[in-house]
Amino acid sequence: MPLNYPLAEQTLDNGLRVVVSSDRAVPIVAVNLWYDVGSRHEPPGLTGFAHLFEHLMFQGSRNVQSGQHFSLLETVGASLNASTFFDRTNYFESLPSGGLDLALWLEADRMGYLLDALNQENLDNQRDVVKEEKRQSYDNRPYGDSYERLVRLLFPENHPYSHMTIGSMADLDAASLEDVHAFFRTHYGPNNAVLTIVGDVSVEDAFDAAKRYFGHLPAIPTPPPAPDGTIGPLTEVLRDDVTDDVPSDLVTMMFRLPPDGTPELDAAGLALDVLAAGQSGRLNRRLVRDEQIAQSVSGGALPLIGGVSFGTLTGIASDGVDLQKVEEALLEEIEKLAESGITADELATVQAQAERDWLEQLSTCAGRADEISHHALLFGDPNRINTRIDHIRAVTAEQVQAAAREWIRASGRAQVTYRRTEEEA
Amino acid sequence: MSQMTTPPPVSPPGPWKFPESTTTTTSAGTPVHIFDRPGQYVATVRVTVAMPLFVEPRELEGVATIMSRTLDEGTELHSANDFAAALERHGAAYGVDVSSDALHVEISVPVSHLAPAVKLLAEAITRPAFNVADVGRHVTIRLGEINQEKANAGYRAREAFAAYLFDASTRRSRPTAGTPDTIRPLTNVQVAEFYRNNIGPARAQILFAGDATGVDVAAIVDDAFGDWRAEVGPALETPEPLYLSGDRVVLVDRPGSVQSQLVIGCAGPDRRSAAWGPAAVANHVVGGTITSRVDTVxxxxxxxxxxxRSSFAAPRKGGTFTLGGAVRTEVTGAAIGDALRILREARDGLTEQEVQEAKDSLTLTAPLRYEQADSIIQQVASNIANGVPIDFADTYMQRIAATTAEQATAAYREFVGTNGLLVVVVGEAKDVRPQLTELGLGDLIELT
Incomplete structure (x- = not known):
């Protein structure tokens, strides 16, 4: 279906790009900032810094006490958070529309004046919190380190995507307050961000408010771009076989894919969907339903902007089934798709699924604001949110097969397996 | 101009009400609640069936879950593979959920594909085949899932908490989806029998939320569900749960853990209680957010x-209060000590300012919570399962808005710390045990 969300765009004198999408249906407004700094911008020795800021940005700034960012927004009915990814960090809140000025003031105060409040004490404290986050999200769960292992295999050393956003705890430990301040001064400023406002506000009022709170912030020197990550498909098989105390044997394969924003990536993503998405995907049909050698299968593309993306396929072996059988079945299906392509019905199915996913993503002001920031920051074109479905619909079965043949091959993959520690007799 | 040094004023929002619905019934007598939400291009359609879990035979617990998971795994008209292909071809996603009082089966689908997708949803619910092979496969998958759960610290903690908070005569003391000894014997015969005895139009309600512009939702639903003819009377009422009390510590050994997963809690109110709203306010102050008393420390x-995070939660009968999270192994004892101290000190009283801020946060976030079609359906379905009116969110918000600091404190005192607190720790027992002993919290129960 054709989408027609209204969009208005302005760039302030200090370089801040502001996008407004007015929607008076619900009395709320979503504020969303994407900063052009993610883990791919982190030089060796400073891994985990973009994510560390996701914590430090809530510790107060020149006119905001520690903890006050949350408390001021929560008491006016806001839902708020932040997230870090390979390509960017984002900060966002949704709240009743009467709180728009407060949200913008808080965002502007930390964009301009975070360092007034960033001291050794809150650095030390949030470093501890990040370590607990790593233990909780990576170290204390089965297979929790699989992506760390996979990106290390899939990309050359020091490639911008060869480390995860959580970074190295050794790097965080070694960071001085001055290192942290310098990272902020380099990356955080109006000309390195997109501000999106979606919801119950007129376009004019939204732009006025953006100017009122962000207009006086000085631009920062143009930040150094992330290193170019352009790289073609992997042409070998790189394996990491782990024996560990895991509940079931598991294999994950990772493939390099074309960069986001290309028809080739859309096609490669649909190829992985034909294999792994939903209940009707080829892998679920064969491995889980028909042969019953796997408990579950999953997979999909992870779009990235910096010259290359990646995608995964995962199978968890059924109890008593040799993981090798799961691996072989995955490889057979991968090769079959590359050699024989997909049917018109399969293509229509994965396109229909992608369309629903997209419509759901845009169904809240917050979700729409996030995608507007995303497409404005990484592609310079927020209107891509309205044309995204057309791009997906335009992909042909031939393009899917061509992308699979080039990028998703048995002979070009990184692979990690986890096998259960043998019980002692 | 330069940066203002104080926060700008916030203009107060207008009144808010939970989205309104129109209600019809199908030819089979099943109520249909329609929430027309312009702009919500993806609709959610959910069938909620009263299904109290206590009716499961003790030796076959999990039969309701396996039954629910195999509804779409082959019907009288489609094989499992063909059914999934047909549904997904319409851009629909299908899901089931089993809670202690109800079965929920739902699809989300672009409104443009509503009619054929609802037809398939009805096929799964009213004409399941329960083939031997499909049920057997789901039994095997459930056994694998139990292995995954055992390896998950958070799951282990919740499971041990339920086992030691509730008396064994209460169904909720054991996992919703069954245990290996109750799952292994299940065949399609018992699954089909459970279905025949428990699922029918008289126990169901059908919910729709989405952009209904130009769509006759009632007709589409009736076309799919109008000829549902299963002779099943009203569901039995869920009995009151039986709680165990006293200060207790349960330590679950999980070798290799680098953190200790904690759950601390006790009994709580359910929606029938006048404390249900005030307790939520108190919870927000004590442990409900990042700015709460517990996380501040x-x-x-x-x-x-x-x-x-802490919360008061409740199904239809009998609630719980829990505080959960993961802490570094070396500070497990210290963290539990701090948490218990904060939980107990809160009994001495919550301040006017804390309570006002909590009320504001809880009431003013309501329009955000129900923006999406699916979130409306989840709330309404939960209201139905819990035996309260479908617009209960309005009543709940009014109760919260009317809560005083004294009432919030009283609701909290009625439950938290009154009949003891149960502490569950999942972690490296050899490192954690001495820290727990030092705290002197009473009997230590160890599980492996």
């Missing part, structure tokens, strides 16, 4: 944890 002051 455990996360922001001491850096013991990535974060903890």
């Amino acid at each position: 455990l996360r922001e002051e001491k850096g013991y944890t990535y974060g903890t």
Whole structure:
């Protein structure tokens, strides 16, 4: 279906790009900032810094006490958070529309004046919190380190995507307050961000408010771009076989894919969907339903902007089934798709699924604001949110097969397996 | 102009009400609640069936879950593979959920594909085949899932908490989806029998939320569900749960853990209680957010944890209060000590300012919570399962808005710490045990 969300765009004198999408249906407004700094911008020795800021940005700034960012927004009915990814960090809140000025003031105060409040004490404290986050999200769960292992295999050393956003705890430990301040001064400023406002506000009022709170912030020197990550498909098989105390044997394969924003990536993503998405995907049909050698299968593309993306396929072996059988079945299906392509019905199915996913993503002001920031920051074109479905619909079965043949091959993959520690007799 | 040094004023929002619905019934007598939400291009359609879990035979617990998971795994008209292909071809996603009082089966689908997708939803619910092979496969999958759950610290903690908070005569003391000994014997015969005895139009309600512009939702639903003819009378009422009380510590050994997963809690109110709203206000102050009393100390002051959260939760009968989170192994004892101290000190009283801020946060976030079609359906379905009116969110918000600091404190005192607190720790027992002994919290029960 054709989408027609209204969009208005302005760039302030200090370089801040502001996008407004007015929607008076619900009395709320979503504020969303994407900063052009993610883990791919982190030089060796400073891994985990973009994510560390996701914590430090809530510790107060020149006119905001520690903890006050949350408390001021929560008491006016806001839902708020932040997230870090390979390509960017984002900060966002949704709240009743009467709180728009407060949200913008808080965002502007930390964009301009975070360092007034960033001291050794809150650095030390949030470093501890990040370590607990790593233990909780990576170290204390089965297979929790699989992506760390996979990106290390899939990309050359020091490639911008060869480390995860959580970074190295050794790097965080070694960071001085001055290192942290310098990272902020380099990356955080109006000309390195997109501000999106979606919801119950007129376009004019939204732009006025953006100017009122962000207009006086000085631009920062143009930040150094992330290193170019352009790289073609992997042409070998790189394996990491782990024996560990895991509940079931598991294999994950990772493939390099074309960069986001290309028809080739859309096609490669649909190829992985034909294999792994939903209940009707080829892998679920064969491995889980028909042969019953796997408990579950999953997979999909992870779009990235910096010259290359990646995608995964995962199978968890059924109890008593040799993981090798799961691996072989995955490889057979991968090769079959590359050699024989997909049917018109399969293509229509994965396109229909992608369309629903997209419509759901845009169904809240917050979700729409996030995608507007995303497409404005990484592609310079927020209107891509309205044309995204057309791009997906335009992909042909031939393009899917061509992308699979080039990028998703048995002979070009990184692979990690986890096998259960043998019980002692 | 330059940066203002104080926060700008916030203009107060207008009144808010839960979205309104129109209600019809199908030819089979099943109520249909329609929430027309312009702009919500993806609709959610859910069938909620009263299904109290206590009716499962003790030796076959999990039969309701396996039954629910195999509804779409082959019907009288389609094989499992063909059914999934047909549904997904319409851009629909299908899901089931089993709670202690109800079965929920739902699809989300672009409104443009509503009619054929609802037809398939009805096929799964009213004409399942329960083939031997499909049920057997789901039994095997459930056994594998139990292995995954055993390896998951958070799951282990919740499971041990239920086992030691509730008396064994209460169904909720054991996992919703069954245990290996109750799952293994299940065949399609018992699954089909459970279905025949428990699922029918008289126990169901059908919910729709989405952009209904130009769509006759009632007709589409009636076309799919109007000829549902299963002779099943009203569901039995869920009995009151039986709680165990006293201060207890349960330590679950999980070798190799680098953190300790904690759940601390006790009995709580359910929706029938006048305390249900005020308790939520108190919870928000004590442990409901990052700015709460607990996380201000455990996360922001001491850096013991990535974060903890507490909540009062309740199905149809009998609620719980829990505080959960993961803390560094070496500080497990210290973190539990701090948490218990904060939980107990809160009984001495919550301040006017804390309570006002909590009320504001809880009431003013309501329009955000129900923006999406699916979130409306989840709330309404939960209201139905819990035996309260479908617009209960309005009543709940009014109760919260009317709560005084004294009432919030009283609701909290009625439950938290009154009949003891159960502490569950899942972690490296050899490192954690001495720290727990030092705390002197009473009987230590160890599980492996």
